[in-house]
Amino acid sequence: MGSHKAEHNGKINIAIDGPAGAGKSTVARMVAKALSYVYVDTGAMYRAVTWYMIKQGIKPEQVDLVLEKAKELNIELVPEETGQRVFLNGQDVTHEIRSIEVNGLVSRYAKIEGLRKMLVQMQRQMALRKGVVMDGRDIGTTVLPQAEVKIFMTATVKERALRRFKEMKDAEGITLEQLEHDIAERDRQDEQREISPLRRADDAIVLDTTRLTIDEVVDRIVSYCTIHMDGEK
Template sequence: MSSHSSHAAGGLVIAIDGPSGSGKSTVARRVASALHLRYLDTGAMYRAVTWWMLENGVDLRDRGRVASLVGEVPLTLGLDPAAPEIRVGEVDVARAIRESRISAAVSAVATNLDVRADLVARQQAVAAEGGVVVEGRDITTVVAPDAPVRVLLTASEEARLARRAHELHGSAAAAAVDATRDEVVRRDADDSTVARFLEAADGVDVVDSSHLSLDETVGAVLELVEKRTGVRA
């Protein structure tokens, strides 16, 4: 995996975990921009691998085959929070990996422990360079357990479903929420078998955004960064 960024600053690593719909991607990007740090969306990596496997006709249920092929996926991540790119070979997959067919299939890849080991190693290589906000599902415990700032970003299931429904369907009406429920709740249930992101590990700060606006949530995380490191936006 190669990476590039318009800017990288200092050695600071901020690790953010959270369940589906908690807002972690948007919050992490905003925090990275405010602090002039790079941004790594680890969930996009699992989605991109899923896309590549499906494009190449790989049966995701064949865990051994998926694991044997993951090292061949030509993944390139752009780490600029203002315009994070993700490419597989020459293909820009930023939009394709958000399609419902990928959302429905990604847990089969994300719960494959050999795939996780491969991608975690790539993620740790980025974190080791410093100057980055890393977000995902086992960042505070596995990818960057020694990060000076570790945050579990959470929200009530109701709030998370409403946000994801609005994002995917443009509405938080009952029908849209119901259409979103399986993706959010099932994905969290599947992924929680291999990653810890529903409760905070020791030393991890919790930000509950159920009743916070996006600006307030970003502000809460930036306050934690200042409290933990003295670094301010």
């Protein structure tokens, strides 16, 4: 784990990384709630940008235009009892950013180096006060390399597809087989990406969640954090 001592009221920062469908955002949100920390959903930030670009008819290949338009975006993450609402320039886009269309394109926008730099800057600002739980593909390696606790969550492709399938049960016409294929392809894209690829930080704890319930995963992560904080006192 990181060697930086916890500051700011004894709070620490927690980085949760892992591949698509590992359950990172659900777990990160519950860990944040258990510790009374702030949850920063980095994936939602990329999704919000993707949704906006689709609406504007700007393709991921139009890099200069993407970067120009991204400067005009104000993304707010507002926690509430049932989870987190995502606002883009004041508009609530929480549900819109979970569409199949956004799912299919978010990886391609996320590859744009300039866009990643912009969003990473925003994410680091959010973490300055400590007491932040952040999840994504490159939090422990790129965004918050000094996070005191780093978790790398994983699960089999089959299990991750099943979880995503249950999540998207209202989506018409998507099959479990298609999701398995999509997730395996997403893994390949994320691992081979030149900019901040998906990889485990050297000091991250690997947590295979294939046979664990969400509550068990949350309990384990909270206990890692408690052990770390007790050790820092």
